[in-house]
Amino acid sequence: MPGREKFQLDLNTLRDKLIEIGSLTEIALSKAIDTLERQDIDRALEIIEEDKAVDVLDEEINDTAILLIAKQQPVATDLRRIIVAIKISNELERMADFAVNIAKATIRIGDEQLIKPIVHIKQMTEICAQMLSLSLKAYNEEDIVLAKKVADMDDQVDSLYGHIIKELLELTQDKRESMQQITQLLLVCRYLERFGDHATNISEGVFYLVKGRHYDLNT
Numbered sequence: 001m002p003g004r005e006k007f008q009l010d011l012n013t014l015r016d017k018l019i020e021i022g023s024l025t026e027i028a029l030s031k032a033i034d035t036l037e038r039q040d041i042d043r044a045l046e047i048i049e050e051d052k053a054v055d056v057l058d059e060e061i062n063d064t065a066i067l068l069i070a071k072q073q074p075v076a077t078d079l080r081r082i083i084v085a086i087k088i089s090n091e092l093e094r095m096a097d098f099a100v101n102i103a104k105a106t107i108r109i110g111d112e113q114l115i116k117p118i119v120h121i122k123q124m125t126e127i128c129a130q131m132l133s134l135s136l137k138a139y140n141e142e143d144i145v146l147a148k149k150v151a152d153m154d155d156q157v158d159s160l161y162g163h164i165i166k167e168l169l170e171l172t173q174d175k176r177e178s179m180q181q182i183t184q185l186l187l188v189c190r191y192l193e194r195f196g197d198h199a200t201n202i203s204e205g206v207f208y209l210v211k212g213r214h215y216d217l218n219t
């Protein structure tokens with residue numbers, strides 16, 4: 001196989017692995033919130049165990065990218081594609097960790113009845129999942145319009161975050177016996193807020209890939 005064809009095949013492999021990590025991360029997030037709502041400890045433990053697959057893929061992407069840089073010495077757009085692949089893989093690995101953290105929060109809450117329905121937390125999760133899906137679509141299609149849309153959606157996540165935090169802090173006045181649970185739910189909200197930030201970071205990677213310069217979409 002000619003060198004250029006092999007190089008392009010390896011680039012496609014990086015892209016495919018990123019999409020695979022993204023899919024695993026989206027599934028993990030959905031399962032984590034469902035597990036929290038159902039207070040399913042066994043399923044929470046499964047989420048923690050399944051995260052190993054994401055870590056393996058992240059390592060494979062980094063190894064492949066480093067070998068491509070060392071052997072092919074790519075320039076311009078090809079080099080940006082490799083750099084962005086490494087960056088996005090790291091973002092996705094961190095996002096999957098947030099799903100694991102939500103599962104761990106579920107375990108810490110245990111079977112104590114939830115102090116209130118997690119309706120707004122689920123709304124945050126749905127937006128975060130959409131942001132992840134759109135950011136990966138933007139990456140796959142190298143579409144900065146979609147990437148910008150993801151960044152705009154982060155404002156919705158931040159707004160819900162502020163609203164939920166206020167609600168939970170107000171509950172501390174009358175539910176002192178549930179401080180452990182409230183603390184865990186506050187952490188869950190923080191994990192989701194950070195999840196949205198990382199999805200925005202992926203969009204920034206798309207801008208860098210297409211435009212060749214860095215843009216701060218988190219402001």
